[in-house]
Amino acid sequence: MRRLALTLLLAATPLAAEAPSPGSNPIIRDRFTADPAPVVIGDRLWLYTGHDEAGEGEMFNMREWLAYSTTDMRTWTYHGPIMKVADFAWAAKDAWAAQVIAKGGRYWLYAAVEHDATKPGKAIAVAVADRPEGPFTDAKGAALISNDMTPKGTHSWEDIDPTVFTDDDGTTWIAWGNRQCYIVRLGADMVSIDGPIREITPPHFEEGPWLHKRGGLYYLTYASLDRATHTDERVSYATATSLDGPWTYRGELTGSGEGSFTIHPGIAEFKGRWYLFLHNAALTIGERNGALGRRAVTVEHLSYDAQGLMRPVTQTAAGVTALSDADP
Template identity: 40%
Template sequence: MLAVLMVLGSAAAQAGNPLVTDKFTADPATLVDNGRVYLYAGRDEALPPPEGTKYVMNEWLVYSTCDMQNWTAHGTALRYDVFAWAGGSAWASDIIKRDGKYWFFATVTERSAKAKAIGVAVADSPLGPFRDAIGKPLITNSMTLQTDIGWDDIDPGVFIDDDGQAWMFWGNQVLKYAKIKRNMIELDSQIYTDGLPQFTEAPYVHKRNGIYYLSYSRDWPEYTVYSTSDKITGPWRYRGKIMDKNLKTGTVHHAFVEFNGKSYIVYHNAELPSGGEYRRSVAVEEFTYNADGTIPFIAQTTAGPAANPTAACKPQASAQARQG
């Protein structure tokens, strides 16, 4: 049976990996805001095999922490049907704050085209409620003709550079990227492509000490790799593997977080009991950049990171309803 959740103000406990044990979660996106890390994850709802033979994803859940160990479950951030034009598939997302609002870039299925598209939702709080910011997709399958598949417009990764210019990277098989206008609901350039070696999906861009890092999932089964550049548009220098492939699912999807002076990677595996290809679980690891700015290989662990509370941290209820 499920144990009782931790009560407000109780002593911090080692969260461990996976972070959430009462639901299956995947494709993490993160936001640091007002001394908390917010984690957004698609909920895997597929039944165990042999019944579960495809992804069943209808909503994104949201969790938060102020110490990287105690995670508060805030419930559903939004569902795919926030977008009236969408026909399902709450796939990988990203979120970013600009001008006091929270912009959620989401992969869903465009009902009319029966293909993946990227929508934009907006809220006044990181917990929502979110609403469709445009009333139509930002990116549709008909806008990108580099492949003949219907799932090449997925996995948005949004980044705001030091000069205030917003960018979005996305794609499957072919990496695509474009500028986004200040209003966060229109493209501000043509759609560019980049021939990264064996690019599969899940591009993520961040910047540290003047270096741009572009990390992504490579090959199949996927493992996580990265490249660096001194420009947001490349050329990108391939740097190697960050994380190995998973044992029970072919996918891996990640985001990086800088919080309270430490560095983290959030990702998914399938290590819960009865986990698998369509029943995945979000986890987190702490790491330290090498002296030259390169990223070390990061092993998956069951322990997860040590506590790292902010000065004003008041642990809330754990996100984990532990099975016992």
């Protein structure tokens, strides 16, 4: 009877949920992360993110940037906060989207922050480090780009979400924006601009631009919002044969992130395969659910057709643990 009772008890007891497979989405599960920015350095892929710390009733509370790295796209090493918004003495708050690139043997971080009252509005900061894990320090002592430099814009938070890209000729470019998308060449010192700021706003552009190049084609991928038909951001892209344009709109790359109004693309090739990083609001940590200010980074396989156009991406829980189009 005891054996029968034990058998019945075990049969009636729900099994514990299986632990998510390493590398499945979201890829970071112990804290809320957003605005992923990947970069390959040596044999590692580094991932820089914002840190969402919004409490109940808060929209965003972001005070620092985080770094992770991987060699296999399955397991991620946490390198801790690499910099805080307070490290920019002229910034008031908001450690928003950032991207890091390597150049000249150093590592350069470009980030969106809120400028203090001397130049109200969002601004682009630049920091530098001798190692990809930092520590990063203010490289200029002032904003690289401030709201007064883009006077045709419609609102004070248009100067956000920088993406940086070094072309085959060694020149480095920065693009950014909200509602309007801007681009300008960076100076050789990486802390100045070299030339006029140009607007290159593609259809339905909302924010979060990302520049990359494959073969002879340039790609401008971004968070898009067709306000006539959608309420949440999606990801769209345009292509060009020159950074001077013209840019050809190619449509949506993927839909909105689960539970999230915002989305933010980041693209990298690593060990012969391409990846699309995003964020959603599907993560729960303890009693805290995902929300507008509590997002979670995800990653999916990315592939191209014979014409070099990116194939549409379906967001999944499996992420890179699933077979890609490049697999046999």
